[in-house]
Amino acid sequence: xxxxxxxxxxxxxxxxxxxxxxxxxxxxxxxxxxxxxxxxxxxxxxxxxxxxxxxxxxxxxxxxxxxxxxxxxxxxxxxxxxxxxxxxxxxxxxxxxxxxxxxxxxxxxxxxxxxxxxxxxxxxxxxxxxxxxxxxxxxxxxxxxxxxxxxxxxxxxxxxxxxxxxxxxxxxxxxxxxxxxxxxxxxxxxxxxxxxxxxxxxxxxxxxxxxxxxxxxxxxxxxxxxxxxxxxxxxxxxxxxxxxxxxxxxxxxxxxxxxxxxxxxxxxxxxxxxxxxxxxxxxxxxxxxxxxxxxxxxxxxxxxxxxxxxxxxxxxxxxxxxxxxxxxxxxxxxxxxxxxxxxxxxxxxxxx
Numbered sequence: 001x002x003x004x005x006x007x008x009x010x011x012x013x014x015x016x017x018x019x020x021x022x023x024x025x026x027x028x029x030x031x032x033x034x035x036x037x038x039x040x041x042x043x044x045x046x047x048x049x050x051x052x053x054x055x056x057x058x059x060x061x062x063x064x065x066x067x068x069x070x071x072x073x074x075x076x077x078x079x080x081x082x083x084x085x086x087x088x089x090x091x092x093x094x095x096x097x098x099x100x101x102x103x104x105x106x107x108x109x110x111x112x113x114x115x116x117x118x119x120x121x122x123x124x125x126x127x128x129x130x131x132x133x134x135x136x137x138x139x140x141x142x143x144x145x146x147x148x149x150x151x152x153x154x155x156x157x158x159x160x161x162x163x164x165x166x167x168x169x170x171x172x173x174x175x176x177x178x179x180x181x182x183x184x185x186x187x188x189x190x191x192x193x194x195x196x197x198x199x200x201x202x203x204x205x206x207x208x209x210x211x212x213x214x215x216x217x218x219x220x221x222x223x224x225x226x227x228x229x230x231x232x233x234x235x236x237x238x239x240x241x242x243x244x245x246x247x248x249x250x251x252x253x254x255x256x257x258x259x260x261x262x263x264x265x266x267x268x269x270x271x272x273x274x275x276x277x278x279x280x281x282x283x284x285x286x287x288x289x290x291x292x293x294x295x296x297x298x299x300x301x302x303x304x305x306x307x308x309x310x311x312x313x314x315x316x317x318x319x320x321x322x323x324x325x326x327x328x329x330x331x332x333x334x335x336x337x338x339x340x341x342x343x344x345x346x347x348x349x350x351x352x
Contacts, residue, residue: 031344055096067097069162076154076349080195082195086127088211099289104164109160110146112153121156136215171231176232176252179254180294183290183316185264185290187287187313188212190273192287194209227301231293239342240281242340
């Protein structure tokens, strides 16, 4: 890490490799994203809430605990197999809220529209957002609209923020992992990322891969009703399962072992990953979650998850260990152990 000195005398930290400008990889969810956030944003804005580094903030107001989150969506293409940018924005924000046990209630929506965007496309996106919000049981209560000159953005960008009420009976955090805990994934991985990748212009696929975008709050509700011993939970979006597990290992100072044979993945998704030379562990998901639960409750929780439409392909894929703290290790089908690190570069930009 090195610093540059600004005209006002402040030192500005730069991410690794001495980049003087922002790279696409800074938005990938991998190592450069992590270092940019840690070294610039957290060091500048840091406080007792932000420093927890969850996907949402738990705030106490007049004795009540509310949860707040925000997210931006720049996915390309804006319509993709299984969804579009609008429902993706709703589902992604709802999922960030419920990953610590909160009940999502209200959303804001802000649109940045490019001059020349088809009104019919915008209306289709808005209708899908309404449908997704209704299915998740949330209301869109405020928003903003801006229009920029043609070429100043790519059709449409959407920012959403959300507010929910936290369940005080649970304590779900990336810093709560305990040795012996089991790691559960709620279904097949890499569906969303490969749907986007294989539908991009310039990639020739007969595309039958569908995005998994969906709101997970009803699944989470069922899980919490089953056991309050869920220690951590997160939806593995940018940089996929690999990034989420690395964040868990780092924030809880534990090791994580996963078994490649147990990781659910659809054959067509696996085939596309092999053709493109991409590890599905590093591919974005938009309708799956990873839960870390006390070992004695894992099998019961797994069955409850499999009974829900959003968790029918759930699997226990690994466990928390005392060895190699801060590191994720995968046992391959051949029995070889490999370190699963954060990706450095960007596999494909604008995946969500």
